[in-house]
Structures are given as structure tokens and as C-alpha cells.
Amino acid sequence: SPSQGYYTRRGGVGESGDFITSPEISQVFGELIGIWYISEWMAMGKPSTFQLVELGPGRGTLTEDILRVFKQLSSVLSKCDVSVHLVEVSPKLSEIQAVMLTGQKVQPSPEDESAYMKGISKTGIPIFWYRDIQDVPPGYSFYIAHEFFDALPIHKFQRTEKGWREVLVDIDPEVPDQLRFVLSPSRTPATQNFIQPEETRDHVEVCPEAGVIVQRLASRIEKDGGAALVADYGHDGTKTDTFRGFQNHKLHDVLSAPGTADLTADVDFSYLRKMAQGKTATLGPIKQREFLKNMGIDLRLQVLLQNSGDTATREQLLHSYDMLMNPEKMGDRFNFFALLPHHRLVHPDKKDTPDSKSLLPPVAGFHELLLK
DSSP states (O other): OTTTOHHHHTOOBSTTSSBOOHHHHOHHHHHHHHHHHHHHHHHTTOOSEEEEEEESOTTSHHHHHHHHHHHHTTTTSTTOEEEEEEEOOOHHHHHHHHHHHHSSOEEEOOTTSSOSEEEEOTTSOEEEEESSGGGSOOSSEEEEEESOGGGSOOEEEEEETTEEEEEEEEEOSSSTTOEEEEEOSSOOHHHHHHSOTTOOOSEEEEOHHHHHHHHHHHHHHHHHOEEEEEEEEEESSOOOOOOEEEETTEEEOTTSSTTSSEEEOOEEHHHHHHHTTTSSEEEEEEEHHHHHHHTTHHHHHHHHHHHOOSHHHHHHHHHHHHHHHOIIIIITTEEEEEEEOHHHHSOTTOSSOOOGGGOOOOOBTTBOOOOO
């Protein structure tokens, strides 16, 4: 909702908010994502320009960590023209991002420009803000969607003796001012359009908006090159009822006090794969724990531990590592999924001749990162 929606009113990321995300837990998370983009940029032949596009950047922490890596590796990127493009609908969050990333050096864009705000990062990289991914200019781009798809609206469906029925929200006649879930009396347009004929589950959540965005990402990558990395709660078409609310880091009834809690549903990666429609190759989903291990998180942790002078910092590093990697915490609950051009995985002209020299470098994170 543009006026009463959670992200337009609150958007509570962080310790003082309603939920906390991996970049807020540890700087290492964003640093490894930054390394992933540089690794892919190199594997794709070091194009002379690239756009870093983040969907739903939260407080800007992840972008800030990625930009710090870009600065540290500025000698590698010296001949590359880098710009940052943030897709953000919340006025409140875009202000927080502007402070974090530019130190408030931003200005509103003229009416005739697709970005609504622009500025220069603390490291000297131009940053632009947009309300919709379609407003981001075309061009070679790396996309990141971290805890973005889980916040998009879903349709819920229940299999009944009479066939599929949509789960709808209704006013509870017994209790005034309260909402309840009901089943649609007959098939709805959504039931006819969003249930796959081969579906075996009895309860299904579908996020059509996620499908549309993945189609747009896949079309852009197919046309202009680049890659997209999606990191989120999710499953590969196996889970059923995952819709839940969070307020002050605790589970919250999704139907009480709408607009005051973060609503989320696990991302169905099998649906995202289907929606890419073969325009790009897809990798994953793989567990966050595996992805970060492949990206060298253990080595990075050792370096930080050696360089930290006090016990409190070391304890914080170990605690945040445990939060990200422990299967009981975020290690198994979060997944990584990537969209890449087909030629990134298969040489168009080398299909028949398995010549060792023509082998493409493995995609970091989904295979072990080769540290040269």
C-alpha cells in the first residue's frame, strides 16, 4: 500500500527494527558478495562498464560493503566505469540509504529523468535511485536481490475435494475489527492462471510479481549481459504454508494490525527458474552455508580474527559467523540462486571439442572460489 504499507511507513531493518538481515550481522557477507561480482566480471572478460543494481536495498549496508571491496580492488577495476542503481519504493529507506552511502550528498533528479534521486558514494561512484526495475537504464549489469523476493505479495491456494480454491482474506463476522482467512467458493482467475498442472502439493504459495521481475532480469541479462544473484529464505518447490509476520524480531499474526509488521513468505526457487523461461542459465538454489564456504568465508574470518586487537571484537566476529553459517540459524534457511548468460557456462563454439584451454572458469560460490 502506497500510504499504509509496512515499507512506506516503517521498513524496520536492523537491531531496533522488526528483523535483521545478513549484511547487518556481518560485514563479511557483503564483502564476499562484492568478490562474487568481481570474479564474474573477470570471468566474462572484464567489460569496460558495469552497473550494480540492488533491488530493495534496505538500509544500504550490503551496497556499502560491496563498494568497500570495489575500492580495495580499485586497481583491478581501474579501467572499468562502475555505477550503482538502487530500486527502492520507500521514501524513508531511500533517505537512510543516502546517508549511509553518500553522507547525504544527494539531490532530487529532474522530472524528465527516470531516477528520482542521485548522488555520489563516499568512494566516488555515482548512485541513482528508482521506483521500478524498468526505470533502470539498459546496459551490462550485475543485479542483487537479497531478502527482496520474500517481501513481495503472494497468492495462496488450497487443494479441496472440489479442486483448487484460493485462500482469501475476509472480515470476521464473529469478531468486529478482525480479519480471517477463507476459501474462495469457486475457482478464481488466479487459481486458473497460477497453479501448474503438474503440482503435487496440497497448499501452494505463488508470487506472480516475483515471476514478472525474474522475467525482466532474464531478458536484460540475455540482451545486455551481466548476472543476477538472489539470496533469500526459500525452497525448491517443496514447502507449502510459509506465510508469516515479524514484529520486534518475534513472530506476529499476519492478520492483526496490518501495515505494522514485516510480512514474508519463503521464495519458491523452482518457480523463479521456470519464470526465467530459458532466457538465461540458472544455478542453485544452494544453501547459504555452502555458498559462503565456497566464497572463502573461513579464510576471511581467520584474517579478521588475526587483525582484531580485543576480545569483544573477536567474540562478535565468531558470533556473526555462527549466525550466518549455523544450519540451525541462517546457514540452511537461506539460499543462493543465480541467473547467468548461457555462454557463461557453455562456449557457443566449443560444444564438440572438450579442449582444456577453452574451459570456462567455474562460477564462484556455486563451486569453490579459485584463489590465484
